[in-house]
Amino acid sequence: MISKLLSGDRPGSPILAIVVLAIFLALAFAPFLFPGTRSVETAARICIFIVLVASYDLLLGYTGIVSFAHTMFFGIGAYGVALAITVMGASFAAILVGAVGGVLVAMLLALLIGLFSLRVKAIFFAMVTLAVASAFAVLVSQMSAITGGEDGLNYAIPSVFKPATKLMDGRLFGVRLDGKLLLYYFVFVCALILFLVMLRMVNSPFGRVLKAVRENAFRAEAIGYRVVVYRTAATVLSAAMAALAGVLIAVWLRYTGPATTLSFEIMIDILLMVVIGGMGTMYGAVIGATLFILAQTYLQTLMGAASEATSSIPLLPHLIDPGRWLLWLGVLFVLSVYFFPTGIVGRLRGRSA
Amino acid sequence: MSDAAIRPKIERASLAESLKTRAPLALVPALALVGFLAIGSFPTWVTLTVAGLAMGMMIFIMASGLTLVFGLMDVINFGHGAFVTVGAFVGFTVLAWLAGWTSDPSILINLTAVFLAILASMAVTGLLGYAFERTIVMPVYGSHLKQILVTMGGLIIAQQLIIVIWGPDAIHLSRPEALQGSFIFGTALVEKYRLLAVVVGLILFLAMSYVLNRTKIGLLVRAGVENGEMVEALGYRIGRLFLGVFMTGSALAGLGGVMWGLYQETITAHMGSEIMVLVFIVVIIGGLGSVGGCFIGAMLVGLLSNYAAFLMPKFALVSTIVLMVAVLMWRPQGLYPVVKAK
Numbered sequence: 001m002i003s004k005l006l007s008g009d010r011p012g013s014p015i016l017a018i019v020v021l022a023i024f025l026a027l028a029f030a031p032f033l034f035p036g037t038r039s040v041e042t043a044a045r046i047c048i049f050i051v052l053v054a055s056y057d058l059l060l061g062y063t064g065i066v067s068f069a070h071t072m073f074f075g076i077g078a079y080g081v082a083l084a085i086t087v088m089g090a091s092f093a094a095i096l097v098g099a100v101g102g103v104l105v106a107m108l109l110a111l112l113i114g115l116f117s118l119r120v121k122a123i124f125f126a127m128v129t130l131a132v133a134s135a136f137a138v139l140v141s142q143m144s145a146i147t148g149g150e151d152g153l154n155y156a157i158p159s160v161f162k163p164a165t166k167l168m169d170g171r172l173f174g175v176r177l178d179g180k181l182l183l184y185y186f187v188f189v190c191a192l193i194l195f196l197v198m199l200r201m202v203n204s205p206f207g208r209v210l211k212a213v214r215e216n217a218f219r220a221e222a223i224g225y226r227v228v229v230y231r232t233a234a235t236v237l238s239a240a241m242a243a244l245a246g247v248l249i250a251v252w253l254r255y256t257g258p259a260t261t262l263s264f265e266i267m268i269d270i271l272l273m274v275v276i277g278g279m280g281t282m283y284g285a286v287i288g289a290t291l292f293i294l295a296q297t298y299l300q301t302l303m304g305a306a307s308e309a310t311s312s313i314p315l316l317p318h319l320i321d322p323g324r325w326l327l328w329l330g331v332l333f334v335l336s337v338y339f340f341p342t343g344i345v346g347r348l349r350g351r352s353a
Numbered sequence: 354m355s356d357a358a359i360r361p362k363i364e365r366a367s368l369a370e371s372l373k374t375r376a377p378l379a380l381v382p383a384l385a386l387v388g389f390l391a392i393g394s395f396p397t398w399v400t401l402t403v404a405g406l407a408m409g410m411m412i413f414i415m416a417s418g419l420t421l422v423f424g425l426m427d428v429i430n431f432g433h434g435a436f437v438t439v440g441a442f443v444g445f446t447v448l449a450w451l452a453g454w455t456s457d458p459s460i461l462i463n464l465t466a467v468f469l470a471i472l473a474s475m476a477v478t479g480l481l482g483y484a485f486e487r488t489i490v491m492p493v494y495g496s497h498l499k500q501i502l503v504t505m506g507g508l509i510i511a512q513q514l515i516i517v518i519w520g521p522d523a524i525h526l527s528r529p530e531a532l533q534g535s536f537i538f539g540t541a542l543v544e545k546y547r548l549l550a551v552v553v554g555l556i557l558f559l560a561m562s563y564v565l566n567r568t569k570i571g572l573l574v575r576a577g578v579e580n581g582e583m584v585e586a587l588g589y590r591i592g593r594l595f596l597g598v599f600m601t602g603s604a605l606a607g608l609g610g611v612m613w614g615l616y617q618e619t620i621t622a623h624m625g626s627e628i629m630v631l632v633f634i635v636v637i638i639g640g641l642g643s644v645g646g647c648f649i650g651a652m653l654v655g656l657l658s659n660y661a662a663f664l665m666p667k668f669a670l671v672s673t674i675v676l677m678v679a680v681l682m683w684r685p686q687g688l689y690p691v692v693k694a695k
Contacts, residue, residue, distance in 0.1 A: 066501045116681055123429050123497050127633040131677065134630045135670045142667045268509060275502060327513035334506035337499055338492060
């Protein structure tokens with residue numbers, strides 16, 4: 001049963017299995033295990049980013065294509081919901097319309113970009129997506145009449161999801177059963193389903209062809225697979241998944257703006273998560289996203305303390321200033337591309353094999 | 354017996370063929386003409402055209418190194434923007450030290466200060482290019498995926514180090530006295546600094562064309578672009594050649610950074626990655642690895658951005674994307690694709 005749910009792609013190493021299971025359980029019971037707004041906020045972010053990072057891994061790890069437009073698709077999903085709710089009011093119908101619209105736009109755009117840049121060279125694609133994504137971000141921040149510009153859009157969500165809504169009287173293990181809890185589980189279940197769908201995708205015959213294209217495009221073509229078609233299909237699918245992750249974050253945050261969805265910083269975060277977690281395996285996305293967001297939320301506090309403790313030494317406090325944590329992640333990123341190209345998951349799997 | 358008998362016969366390209374290769378050259382004047390028709394006012398058009406050419410020249414300075422490095426060694430450096438930023442910061446630091454010189458009314462002393470700033474930043478970025486090539490790029494030759502990832506990582510590290518050294522805030526610095534203000538030609542206003550940028554860019558382009566087409570080093574570089582293994586087999590160390598090109602490219606990025614910084618009069622740690630978008634568009638339009646294509650692409654992007662910024666301000670960056678798409682639909686490999694001997 002479990003094996004079927006995981007599409008036969010088991011974690012493959014006892015340590016990895018334990019870690020993934022622990023992350024799953026922690027996320028499943030996060031509101032009860034770690035009560036408090038901040039920790040639930042972190043847990044929801046982890047759920048959403050697991051989907052986002054896994055969808056990026058579909059492209060980078062499985063197909064071997066580097067795209068810098070992933071946040072654009074993420075943003076299209078988020079803005080789809082935001083605009084639909086702004087126009088139609090807070091209802092599930094609006095969320096559905098926004099989600100469908102966002103996904104369709106994202107897929108269409110991915111198809112166009114893929115068709116005119118994937119034919120030439122993989123490296124072309126990286127540059128074209130970088131250019132298109134930044135133009136898109138500029139466009140969104142300038143069309144402030146529609147998108148709210150740099151300020152973004154604030155909107156209401158269906159009242160079932162509001163913290164003020166009481167689902168039941170009393171408390172369960174000391175946690176209020178309110179709309180916020182329901183919203184968390186909405187995000188969690190959606191993320192879980194999307195993740196399992198992607199796991200199914202990469203372990204299907206289609207996923208196998210993608211891997212073949214990654215390993216040797218020329219040979220895959222010679223065997224009779226149309227490489228361009230498969231590359232474009234992977235791009236379109238991963239764009240659709242990213243847009244769905246965008247829908248989730250739009251509903252969760254009740255706010256959509258360039259900083260939370262479109263910024264280049266998020267693109268770099270995704271890249272770091274995929275590489276550190278492990279390219280070419282879906283579990284890498286789980287571990288990468290969890291580690292990164294935990295570090296982002298809690299490590300910076302630690303670095304702040306360390307920075308103050310060393311304030312008498314020149315330069316050092318600047319280097320471990322909490323704002324500079326990206327510096328150390330960058331170093332970690334470069335080192336892991338050199339020495340552990342398969343990331344944490346690859347290391348764990350390799351040891352057991 | 355006459356010499357004519359043994360003279361080799363050189364096939365002349367037919368008119369259609371030579372038109373095909375020269376066609377991109379007509380694009381720049383064509384765009385300028387279209388811009389003139391769309392704008393309608395001559396003085397405005399002159400101002401915008403000079404601004405566009407200046408911007409194009411600066412982008413060309415930054416992009417030429419990138420495209421050469423790609424052509425020669427098949428390495429695309431996503432961290433190229435870091436050299437632009439470092440160049441700008443070093444240049445601004447030097448100019449701040451020479452504050453007495455830049456506020457001097459004499460144009461000669463002003464230009465000396467700018468020249469020293471450019472020299473310092475080119476030296477620093479050249480050395481940085483050496484370090485970057487040896488530590489970051491060299492271990493990943495041959496794998497595009499890893500190159501993109503690793504150079505991106507290098508960009509993150511460099512950007513953060515800039516913040517550590519120079520602080521997170523934007524730095525403002527006004528241009529030297531003699532470079533402020535504008536010339537007035539009839540009714541058209543032309544900023545002095547833009548004129549200087551056009552001149553510097555043109556000199557650089559001519560110098561580069563000369564080195565590439567008329568010197569032995571240029572010959573080796575061009576041969577390396579076409580077939581690196583063959584050059585190596587003939588006894589030249591292509592690795593060293595490549596290192597030299599990489600350092601030159603980085604130094605040029607530094608030069609571009611100083612000029613761009615003086616153009617904007619404000620620099621931030623993120624300016625490099627912002628301008629890289631335009632640089633990539635230019636490199637794609639020109640054809641990866643082609644210096645001539647890069648020059649035309651830079652002019653097109655510079656002119657179009659300025660016309661578009663005047664005609665429909667919100668779509669300036671989008672217009673360059675449209676240009677890129679249009680060029681790729683006409684020539685999927687860019688204006689002047691580099692032919693690799695396989």
